[in-house]
Amino acid sequence: MNALIILYxxxxxxxxxxxxxxxxxxxxxxKTPEQVDPNDISNFDFVGFGSGVYMGKLGKPLLELADKLPEVKDKKAFIFSTSGRAGKNATKFHQSLREKLTSKGFTIVGEFNCGGFDTYGLLKIGGGIQKGRPNEDDLKQAATFAKNIQNNQSTILYVE
Ligand SMILES: Cc1cc2nc3c(=O)[nH]c(=O)nc-3n(C[C@H](O)[C@H](O)[C@H](O)COP(=O)(O)O)c2cc1C
Structure with missing residues (x-):
């Protein structure tokens, strides 16, 4: 069962x-999105797409890569992210990538999000939000998420 993780x-x-x-x-x-040859995706059973959230979306290089991917069949994908606004506030951040991947024929077998230390813009003045995150618990939940997917248990996990 081989997998590729693409990270921004x-x-x-x-x-x-x-x-x-x-x-x-x-x-x-x-690999970074730039390191991925879109045609190599077919060599993997699972492809994981991970990114921070920037202006309400996952990283542009990841979204651009998704546009370049070929149509696939029976290919499993999962999405993971960290963001300043986490938990149930974060579910919409994956939407555009989710739609792009689904339109290429991927089956989305998991989604994971948790808080990520955020000092963007004016937040810097107050020392930022989500200090210390991802924390030990987030990392544990990410490990559980990965295991579930490998065991064919589709998992959606938005950690508050
Ligand atoms: C330019 C920029 C824009 C951001 N926009 C958002 C946003 O719209 N919503 C949010 O919840 N967090 C936002 N964040 C916070 C990041 O999503 C958060 O810090 C994330 O953990 C960064 O991931 P990274 O360290 O892997 O890049 C933004 C951060 C930056 C630098």
Whole structure:
């Protein structure tokens, strides 16, 4: 069961922490969107797409890669993110990537989100929000998420 993790994370490398846990569980390589040849996607059973949330959306390079992907069949994808507004406030952040992947024929087998330290803009003045996140509990939940998917248990987990 091979997997590829595609990651866009730059603000505080918050999403990278989640990506590493998931990649370890799958024994998968992590690549940036720029490192991925869209035609290589067919070599993997699972493709995980991870990013911070920027202006209400996942990272632009990830969304642009999704546009370049070929049509696929029987291919499983999952989406994970970190954001300043987490939990149930975060469900809409995955929408555009979810729609792009579904239109290419991917089956979305999981979605994960948790808080990520956020010092964007004026938030910096107050020292930021979601300090210390992702925390140990978030990482544990990410590990459970990865295991569930590997066991064919579709999982949607938005950690408050
Ligand atoms: C330019 C920018 C825009 C952001 N916009 C949002 C947003 O719209 N909603 C939100 O909840 N968090 C927002 N954030 C916070 C990030 O989603 C959060 O810090 C995330 O964990 C960053 O992930 P990263 O460290 O992997 O890049 C924004 C951060 C930056 C730098």
């Amino acid at each position: 994370s730059y603000h505080h490398n918050n999403t990278e922490k989640i990506a590493k846990v998931i990649a370890t569980s799958f024994n998968a390589e992590i």
